[in-house]
Amino acid sequence: MKRPTIADIAKRAGVSKGAVSYALNGHAGVSETTRKRILAIAEEIGWSPNTAARALSGSVAFAIGLPLCRPARTLGSEPFFMELVSGLETELSTRSYALTMQVVADVKAEIALYRRWWAERRVDGVILVDLHVNDPRVPVVIELGLPAVIIGNPSGIGGLTGVWSDDAGALTETVEYLVALGHRRIARVTGLPDLLHTRIRDDAFTAIRERLGLAEAVIHPADYTGEESARVTRRLLSSAHRPTAVIYDNDIMAVAGLAVAQEMGVRVPADLSIVAWDDSPLCKLVHPSLTAVSRDIPRYGARAARQLLAAISGARIENYQDATPRLVPRGSTAPPTQTAPPAPAAPPTQTAQTAQPDRA
Amino acid sequence: MKRPTIADIAKRAGVSKGAVSYALNGHAGVSETTRKRILAIAEEIGWSPNTAARALSGSVAFAIGLPLCRPARTLGSEPFFMELVSGLETELSTRSYALTMQVVADVKAEIALYRRWWAERRVDGVILVDLHVNDPRVPVVIELGLPAVIIGNPSGIGGLTGVWSDDAGALTETVEYLVALGHRRIARVTGLPDLLHTRIRDDAFTAIRERLGLAEAVIHPADYTGEESARVTRRLLSSAHRPTAVIYDNDIMAVAGLAVAQEMGVRVPADLSIVAWDDSPLCKLVHPSLTAVSRDIPRYGARAARQLLAAISGARIENYQDATPRLVPRGSTAPPTQTAPPAPAAPPTQTAQTAQPDRA
DNA sequence: CTGAAAGCGCTTACAG
DNA sequence: CTGAAAGCGCTTACAG
Numbered sequence: 001m002k003r004p005t006i007a008d009i010a011k012r013a014g015v016s017k018g019a020v021s022y023a024l025n026g027h028a029g030v031s032e033t034t035r036k037r038i039l040a041i042a043e044e045i046g047w048s049p050n051t052a053a054r055a056l057s058g059s060v061a062f063a064i065g066l067p068l069c070r071p072a073r074t075l076g077s078e079p080f081f082m083e084l085v086s087g088l089e090t091e092l093s094t095r096s097y098a099l100t101m102q103v104v105a106d107v108k109a110e111i112a113l114y115r116r117w118w119a120e121r122r123v124d125g126v127i128l129v130d131l132h133v134n135d136p137r138v139p140v141v142i143e144l145g146l147p148a149v150i151i152g153n154p155s156g157i158g159g160l161t162g163v164w165s166d167d168a169g170a171l172t173e174t175v176e177y178l179v180a181l182g183h184r185r186i187a188r189v190t191g192l193p194d195l196l197h198t199r200i201r202d203d204a205f206t207a208i209r210e211r212l213g214l215a216e217a218v219i220h221p222a223d224y225t226g227e228e229s230a231r232v233t234r235r236l237l238s239s240a241h242r243p244t245a246v247i248y249d250n251d252i253m254a255v256a257g258l259a260v261a262q263e264m265g266v267r268v269p270a271d272l273s274i275v276a277w278d279d280s281p282l283c284k285l286v287h288p289s290l291t292a293v294s295r296d297i298p299r300y301g302a303r304a305a306r307q308l309l310a311a312i313s314g315a316r317i318e319n320y321q322d323a324t325p326r327l328v329p330r331g332s333t334a335p336p337t338q339t340a341p342p343a344p345a346a347p348p349t350q351t352a353q354t355a356q357p358d359r360a
Numbered sequence: 361m362k363r364p365t366i367a368d369i370a371k372r373a374g375v376s377k378g379a380v381s382y383a384l385n386g387h388a389g390v391s392e393t394t395r396k397r398i399l400a401i402a403e404e405i406g407w408s409p410n411t412a413a414r415a416l417s418g419s420v421a422f423a424i425g426l427p428l429c430r431p432a433r434t435l436g437s438e439p440f441f442m443e444l445v446s447g448l449e450t451e452l453s454t455r456s457y458a459l460t461m462q463v464v465a466d467v468k469a470e471i472a473l474y475r476r477w478w479a480e481r482r483v484d485g486v487i488l489v490d491l492h493v494n495d496p497r498v499p500v501v502i503e504l505g506l507p508a509v510i511i512g513n514p515s516g517i518g519g520l521t522g523v524w525s526d527d528a529g530a531l532t533e534t535v536e537y538l539v540a541l542g543h544r545r546i547a548r549v550t551g552l553p554d555l556l557h558t559r560i561r562d563d564a565f566t567a568i569r570e571r572l573g574l575a576e577a578v579i580h581p582a583d584y585t586g587e588e589s590a591r592v593t594r595r596l597l598s599s600a601h602r603p604t605a606v607i608y609d610n611d612i613m614a615v616a617g618l619a620v621a622q623e624m625g626v627r628v629p630a631d632l633s634i635v636a637w638d639d640s641p642l643c644k645l646v647h648p649s650l651t652a653v654s655r656d657i658p659r660y661g662a663r664a665a666r667q668l669l670a671a672i673s674g675a676r677i678e679n680y681q682d683a684t685p686r687l688v689p690r691g692s693t694a695p696p697t698q699t700a701p702p703a704p705a706a707p708p709t710q711t712a713q714t715a716q717p718d719r720a
Numbered sequence: 721c722t723g724a725a726a727g728c729g730c731t732t733a734c735a736g
Numbered sequence: 737c738t739g740a741a742a743g744c745g746c747t748t749a750c751a752g
Binding site (some may be wrong): 003048055079099102115119121122258263284285286 | 363364370406407408409410411412413414415416421423438441442445446448450453456458459460461462463475476478479481482585586590615616618619620622623639641642644645646647651
Binding site (some may be wrong): 375376377378379382388389390391394413415416417418419480 | 746
């Protein structure tokens with residue numbers, strides 16, 4: 001099949017290609033009647049603009065870029081990205097913008113990707129996720145003049161704006177809730193330590209610990225994977241003064257923590273309360289269902305897309321702080337049954353054989 | 361910053377733009393020495409081809425399209441897509457092909473998207489997932505002449521090739537394994553019923569049921585969501601002759617089924633064995649860990665990408681059947697403790713309060 | 721309000 | 737082996 005072009009439309013309508021272009025783009029320069037006629041013809045012959053031609057003359061790619069800098073396996077099991085993508089899409093698709101994704105191995109590769117995308121005119125703007133402390137991507141994006149929106153708190157990052165929610169506030173609220181239930185020994189198991197939002201939550205945790213005098217509250221760094229979370233949780237639950245409540249930095253780690261508790265015969269929520277940071281369908285599926293800190297990530301993505309499109313069309317954009325994440329209490333949190341030294345974990349009988357995986 | 365073009369390179373090298381193009385693309389027409397000089401200059405000034413210009417003259421977009429036709433929430437919680445994406449990427453990125461994703465509401469919208477992508481020359485080829493029986497996308501893609509690769513078994517689909525694994529074989533193997541453990545009352549909880557691979561697994565299930573005379577083996581349709589799986593599982597476990605083993609069509613549904621069993625006081629694997637179809641990190645995290653049917657989905661994606669790129673460059677491509685999915689036994693399967701009528705489910709005490717969600 | 725023309729940055733036959 | 741030129745399908749000043 002041959003694709004129709006504006007030349008075809010022009011011939012049919014008996015006007016010049018320029019006139020067709022004006023009509024199609026809603027510019028001044030054609031009478032209302034001919035515009036209508038031209039639009040009707042375009043519709044009839046199934047014309048869509050050739051993006052390449054448009055990009056070449058108008059210098060817009062009608063695409064935005066989202067680099068994904070996490071290993072494939074982590075990517076798959078975290079709902080965050082797909083939810084973000086679907087949110088971005090709701091805005092982009094209505095304006096015929098495409099979303100170009102690319103998996104990169106590390107920050108260095110991601111920076112190279114920005115340069116390549118810029119040189120290729122592949123995208124009109126980019127979304128930055130997982131900001132690090134002193135993130136080296138930021139100066140590069142600024143230098144290239146590539147419109148960008150950060151997913152996360154951009155404070156301290158000169159020159160780029162972001163869309164984020166008040167993680168510090170949500171963390172404080174969560175700890176206060178656990179304390180109100182009677183918990184004192186509260187642990188926080190974190191995501192990758194040099195991510196900016198990990199830092200922000202860490203700081204909030206430390207602040208509330210000081211304020212409420214929770215001497216035994218501790219932070220344990222992990223990396224978002226279930227494996228690492230299981231390891232950390234096992235160590236935590238084996239300690240003499242084991243925590244009565246744990247806050248995990250994502251849903252996967254929380255589920256892994258729950259499984260370790262079950263494996264060690266620690267009852268949830270009687271002996272141990274669990275809070276998952278990002279809420280997800282998964283949190284509602286496990287038993288007991290997990291109390292979680294919930295954000296509307298698709299809305300988040302939609303907002304970021306709108307900001308980015310505005311920036312691309314030349315508008316000055318502002319930072320946007322979304323609603324504070326909500327704490328959604330479910331079955332995994334309760335008052336601790338005992339604040340005295342905990343009973344030693346009873347070795348489970350029924351499930352002991354399942355400890356070694358892959359017994360075939 | 362101004363982007364360098366081949367005109368800049370030509371000026372520096374003292375040759376024509378045509379010569380630069382030949383040198384850069386490895387075509388005949390330039391001496392080896394000038395080619396080297398030109399490549400060095402391109403490297404030095406940081407040149408990358410303008411994709412729009414390339415697409416316009418060479419009629420290649422250097423992008424492939426992946427429409428995602430599932431609701432945002434389902435998308436996020438299923439590892440399958442992200443793993444597929446990362447597999448596609450490993451091949452695409454080495455050849456500077458971009459992956460363009462778009463979320464669509466339904467098959468109709470997806471068909472419109474193919475037409476638009478084709479008219480816009482946005483992509484050079486597409487990946488089709490989740491094939492339906494008599495899928496209406498197939499004739500459209502063929503009519504447009506859009507190179508395409510199906511993820512899934514393309515038998516019965518004239519004109520398009522696919523990359524798939526032997527689901528029927530894996531299902532048969534799984535049932536045989538459960539029967540060898542002593543199970544007779546085996547249930548299968550499926551994904552969306554009109555997907556082709558659901559049908560294929562259903563047929564295999566029915567065949568093995570006939571062959572082994574498993575009169576009580578049953579199929580229950582669901583939709584890949586945890587909610588629906590929980591509902592179906594609750595009904596199954598409440599029935600007089602409840603199954604002793606359930607095979608779920610994805611990991612999320614299996615986890616939900618496990619949670620329902622725990623909620624109802626049905627011990628896994630003593631009273632109930634559980635098998636998850638697609639293996640994922642999640643299956644290893646829950647307690648007990650889930651026996652699963654495992655495929656290497658990233659490799660799958662990589663293969664599909666290679667096929668598609670070959671098709672785009674004009675090669676005739678063949679169907680490719682990947683390795684049969686492997687059954688990975690873990691802690692959720694065991695011989696049934698009793699084949700006689702099951703004991704009534706004991707109402708759990710500790711967890712009763714967690715039945716109502718969102719008690720704040 | 722409209723038409724003819726140049727230009728975006730490449731690729732590729734076509735002469736030399 | 738090399739150069740000059742046309743063309744991909746649009747957009748956009750520039751004359752009329």
